[in-house]
Amino acid sequence: MSADSTGSAFTALTVGDVVAERTVHLTRESLVRYAGASGDFNPIHYRDDVAAAVGLPGVLSHGMLTMGLAVGTIEPWLGDSGRILDYGVRFTKPVVVDPETGADVTVVAKVGAVDEESARIDLTVSFDGTTVLVKAQVRVRTT
Amino acid sequence: MPVNPELVGRDFPPTTSYLVGREKVREFARAVFADDPQHTDPAAAQALGYADVVAPPTFAIVVTDATLQQLLAEPDSGIVLQNVLHAEQKFRYSRPIVAGDELTAKLSVTGIRAMGAAAMVTSESEITDAAGEHVVTTTSILLVGEGEA
Numbered sequence: 001m002s003a004d005s006t007g008s009a010f011t012a013l014t015v016g017d018v019v020a021e022r023t024v025h026l027t028r029e030s031l032v033r034y035a036g037a038s039g040d041f042n043p044i045h046y047r048d049d050v051a052a053a054v055g056l057p058g059v060l061s062h063g064m065l066t067m068g069l070a071v072g073t074i075e076p077w078l079g080d081s082g083r084i085l086d087y088g089v090r091f092t093k094p095v096v097v098d099p100e101t102g103a104d105v106t107v108v109a110k111v112g113a114v115d116e117e118s119a120r121i122d123l124t125v126s127f128d129g130t131t132v133l134v135k136a137q138v139r140v141r142t143t
Numbered sequence: 144m145p146v147n148p149e150l151v152g153r154d155f156p157p158t159t160s161y162l163v164g165r166e167k168v169r170e171f172a173r174a175v176f177a178d179d180p181q182h183t184d185p186a187a188a189q190a191l192g193y194a195d196v197v198a199p200p201t202f203a204i205v206v207t208d209a210t211l212q213q214l215l216a217e218p219d220s221g222i223v224l225q226n227v228l229h230a231e232q233k234f235r236y237s238r239p240i241v242a243g244d245e246l247t248a249k250l251s252v253t254g255i256r257a258m259g260a261a262a263m264v265t266s267e268s269e270i271t272d273a274a275g276e277h278v279v280t281t282t283s284i285l286l287v288g289e290g291e292a
Contacts, residue, residue, distance in 0.1 A: 024176050037167075037174035039208050042224070054225070063229045068175030068201040075179040080191045081239050084200050088233035088282075 009079075010142035013111050013119050020077045020109045024069050026061055026095065027102040034065040048099070061095035066105060070125045070136055073107040078140060085118060089136040095127045103127055109138075117143050144221040146262040146287050148255050150214070155250040158209040160273070165242040168198045175199050188241070195242035202240055203279045204232070207268040210250035211283075214266065222264070222287050230263065231284035237277045245273040253282075260289045 013019075031045045040062055043050040051059045067089050075081055097103045105127050112122035123136035165185070172182035177199040180187035188196045215224055240246065247270070254265035264285045270278045 030174075034174040037171045038205055064201055064204050064232070065175060067232060068177065068199060071200050072175055072177040072179070075177065075181075081179075081181060081197055081200055082191070082193075084236055084239070086233065086235045087200055088231065090231045091229055 017111045020074045023106045058096040063091040083141045085139045087138045090134040092134045093132040146221040150252040158248045161246045163244045198240040210268045226288040228286040230286045233282040235280045
């Protein structure tokens with residue numbers, strides 16, 4: 001929001017730099033928690049019978065949960081989420097959350113492009129060896 | 144009934160205002176694994192210059208739920224929730240959402256593209272604060288299949 005000392009950390013960014021990464025373990029409890037917090041009570045996110053009836057391989061994570069945890073990965077690096085100018089993703093593959101073993105979602109955040117005022121951070125978000133979000137890009141203010 | 148192409152350009156009224164609560168922000172932050180203190184600790188948020196805890200970036204989708212309900216409630220929309228898949232999502236921010244904000248969303252359907260029996264529906268919600276200032280615009284692309292309610 002205001003000018004601050006963290007600004008200098010963004011002047012030396014190079015395309016390809018990994019700025020943050022983490023793995024988040026999702027369980028069925030995570031999905032119920034997100035349903036309650038977001039108000040998205042689509043039963044494909046907590047009922048195996050409904051997921052099966054509509055032809056899904058299992059109960060899925062909410063796409064918006066995956067999108068949310070992905071951008072949360074860069075916030076400790078970014079310092080102030082007010083630096084985020086825009087953020088977009090395409091949802092391509094489902095994250096199936098096993099009732100017993102859950103699902104591990106891995107996020108790697110790399111510098112994709114830099115200009116004088118901003119940087120594009122590309123998020124690679126994968127589950128079970130497959131990329132689940134495509135063109136997951138956050139544009140951040142670097143000045 | 145297929146998605147009604149006349150939804151494009153239809154005028155939807157602004158939603159009733161959404162008052163962002165501190166505990167709601169904390170609850171949402173916990174749900175999306177947003178563990179940075181700016182989302183939960185008012186002092187950490189104030190140190191960054193905000194009045195109260197800062198909502199995680201995707202919290203805007205919660206505020207736009209009312210606009211999705213407006214779309215689903217149109218009797219001639221041809222859109223049934225169980226046939227909807229979220230294909231793309233984008234947010235464009237003027238500033239983050241902060242606890243205490245009183246926000247209103249204005250829906251517009253900007254594009255409908257037929258894909259066989261299904262359709263790609265692009266909708267935008269412009270979220271403004273109590274002063275009428277722009278906070279964030281959300282753009283959702285929904286893949287809507289055809290089917291009975």
